[in-house]
Amino acid sequence: MAAPVVAFLLSALLPLSCSQWSDQLAWLYNRQGTDHASALADAAASTCPDVCDCPPTFPVAMYCDGRGLAAVPSVPSHIKYLYLQNNAITAVPDSALANATSLVWLMLHHNQLTSEAIGAKAFLKLEALERLYLQHNNLTSVPANLPRSLKELRINHNKIEKVTVADLEGMDNLSLLYLHDNAIADVGTSLKTLKSLMMLDISSNKLTKVPDSLPEQLHQLYMEHNSIRSLPESFLTALTHLQYVRMAHNQLTDTGVPANAFNVSGLVELDLSFNRLERIPSVSTSLQHLYLQANQIKEFTLGSFCTFTDVSSFSRLQTLRLDGNELSQEDIPSDSSLCLRLASAIDV
Ligand SMILES: *[C@@H]1O[C@H](CO)[C@@H](O)[C@H](O)[C@H]1NC(C)=O
Ligand SMILES: *[C@@H]1O[C@H](CO)[C@@H](O)[C@H](O)[C@H]1NC(C)=O
Ligand SMILES: *[C@@H]1O[C@H](CO)[C@@H](O)[C@H](O)[C@H]1NC(C)=O
Numbered sequence: 629m630a631a632p633v634v635a636f637l638l639s640a641l642l643p644l645s646c647s648q649w650s651d652q653l654a655w656l657y658n659r660q661g662t663d664h665a666s667a668l669a670d671a672a673a674s675t676c677p678d679v680c681d682c683p684p685t686f687p688v689a690m691y692c693d694g695r696g697l698a699a700v701p702s703v704p705s706h707i708k709y710l711y712l713q714n715n716a717i718t719a720v721p722d723s724a725l726a727n728a729t730s731l732v733w734l735m736l737h738h739n740q741l742t743s744e745a746i747g748a749k750a751f752l753k754l755e756a757l758e759r760l761y762l763q764h765n766n767l768t769s770v771p772a773n774l775p776r777s778l779k780e781l782r783i784n785h786n787k788i789e790k791v792t793v794a795d796l797e798g799m800d801n802l803s804l805l806y807l808h809d810n811a812i813a814d815v816g817t818s819l820k821t822l823k824s825l826m827m828l829d830i831s832s833n834k835l836t837k838v839p840d841s842l843p844e845q846l847h848q849l850y851m852e853h854n855s856i857r858s859l860p861e862s863f864l865t866a867l868t869h870l871q872y873v874r875m876a877h878n879q880l881t882d883t884g885v886p887a888n889a890f891n892v893s894g895l896v897e898l899d900l901s902f903n904r905l906e907r908i909p910s911v912s913t914s915l916q917h918l919y920l921q922a923n924q925i926k927e928f929t930l931g932s933f934c935t936f937t938d939v940s941s942f943s944r945l946q947t948l949r950l951d952g953n954e955l956s957q958e959d960i961p962s963d964s965s966l967c968l969r970l971a972s973a974i975d976v
């Protein structure tokens with residue numbers, strides 16, 4: 629829960645710091661008399677719906693969050709940051725945002741949106757939109773015709789069962805995609821074209837296999853709490869930027885994990901806890917954190933970490949968790965410290 633809370637706080641704070649910044653420049657505006665900012669502030673005051681707040685010091689933002697709204701209020705065309713979260717909004721008809729063509733952030737999380745109640749053209753005109761938050765609604769599919777300009781799409785905690793190529797195709801700047809806590813069984817090749825995607829969270833879904841053709845810029849791949857049994861031979865080799873892989877709480881077995889599937893350099897953290905592994909998979913000497921607790925590992929194989937050791941060839945592992953397996957301290961060979969030089973404590 630910590631990460632979403634921090635992100636939420638950040639998104640609430642950012643406009644505030646902007647408004648403080650423009651406060652400090654207020655003397656400049658006042659001296660000039662009529663200027664762009666005060667004209668905008670006047671426009672904001674006259675067009676702001678009563679139920680919302682449009683701070684004069686930050687006239688491009690409109691705060692309508694947590695007010696029990698059942699529908700999207702009318703949005704003036706100069707608004708860039710729109711906060712509609714924590715309401716009871718059930719629909720976004722095609723006309724609702726038709727005038728809101730300057731939107732850069734649209735926060736619609738924690739509402740009652742269903743896929744049937746979102747117009748096919750509801751988001752179509754938002755050509756400057758960079759962040760769309762739709763998490764914690766009742767969506768069963770990704771809305772049609774999302775702006776291709778998106779950099780961040782959060783649509784986690786819905787009831788989405790499938791992601792198609794058309795949903796995400798052409799989103800060349802999308803760098804963060806939150807799909808976790810849905811009912812997704814299949815993403816087909818929909819992720820392949822996301823050439824800027826760095827962060828994918830598709831944990832807590834119904835995947836039985838790793839998505840085909842993962843995007844090459846990925847830094848973080850979170851797939852825990854699915855039903856993945858096996859992995860393609862070289863599913864990580866093309867992902868040279870990948871640093872964090874989390875696959876805890878799946879159904880991985882030794883036969884499902886090809887010999888060098890996780891032996892890729894660049895990985896910093898690998899979480900394979902709560903699976904059904906009986907052996908420690910081979911990993912690169914550059915890996916720093918390895919989580920293997922709650923598997924069925926019976927043997928401590930030092931060769932999984934080092935094929936040989938010398939002055940420069942040793943494992944960089946700092947964290948190694950093996951508790952909740954069928955191992956005890958005596959199973960760790962005495963010469964393991966030559967290979968695992970940086971692992972101060974090995975949990976068994
Ligand atoms: C959009 O702007 C037009 C013209 O100003 C106005 O008549 C209409 O009510 C606006 N629609 C919404 C949903 O705000
Ligand atoms: C959304 O889902 C919740 C929980 O499943 C349910 O209580 C609520 O009635 C749903 N709302 C709509 C508009 O379907
Ligand atoms: C991605 O960002 C670049 C640079 O800001 C911009 O020129 C381009 O139009 C954007 N791509 C899309 C699909 O919006």
Ligand SMILES: *[C@@H]1O[C@H](CO)[C@@H](O)[C@H](O)[C@H]1NC(C)=O
Binds near residue numbers: 932
């Ligand atoms: C990992 O792969 C490298 C070469 O790609 C190889 O030299 C090394 O022995 C492998 N590590 C393990 C533990 O099998």
